[in-house]
Amino acid sequence: MEILNSCRSDLCEWLSADPSFIIEKAEDILTVKDNKEIAHLSCNKEKMTRLLDIIIRKGENQCRDFLTLLSDVQDHYPQLKKLFSTNREGSISQSVHADGGSNVVAPIITSCKVTDMSVNIQSSTSSRLNNRQPTPSAVGAKYSSKSKPGICSTIVACNGSNAVAPLIQGSDISGLNIHINQSPAAAQPDSSKNVKEATASVKDKMEFLKTSLDKLVQKVTNVDPIIDQVSVSGFPAEAVANIRAQTTSQKKMRQILDYTRSTKAAEVVFSALLDHEPDVMEDIMKTY
Structure with a gap:
């Protein structure tokens, strides 16, 4: 997905060079409804934007299947070789910070020579999140190279379990080290009660979003998970595509708020903001 x-x-x-080809090849991933959603668009690039939105909405497994498909059709789309480069050298570093959920670290390594692969996970439980429902998150990467001195994945996770599941095919791995250190975090003030109380006090979510628009645009930086959440909660696919097309987090956030035109949509956006930007929301609600 990442x-x-x-x-x-x-x-x-x-892919817009020949959209029909990749749509046909993805028949095992797409439903009849998905195909109709794509087919009514006239612009090839819009079709491919909608295709990617649909694949991403389906979740991590379908994203992996689609990446495998892309790897198989590199001869038809030569530019895909930039994505699956076979002649890059150097180190690859992956750093992820996840709050309030489980983590899956699942690099797919194919046809590589890796002299050292290290996965280090430092996990701690944050008291601030103890009362929140965990939200699963996944991190995946596909590396294909003749030679890479090192691949390193570093995960910082709160309030969740960890799964390390590298898939290694046709590769020469001379060193594979996995270290997991799970320990309780230092005591932190529990602000969940304050957030819940502030949430209950916000009766009109639409009015809150309109009043706080400038602050939200400036302060919210973790926008992509918010887009993912609203995309599966009723936001139109075209709106989601337009939001994703924006180049900065500020522009994306402003577009999300522009498309929030109903009470239901406001509830969805408000909930997503609480899930992914609780500190920002707490600060704004204190003065609301």
């Missing part, structure tokens, strides 16, 4: 999000613009451009 790869599709980070390479979205390039993938849309590369």
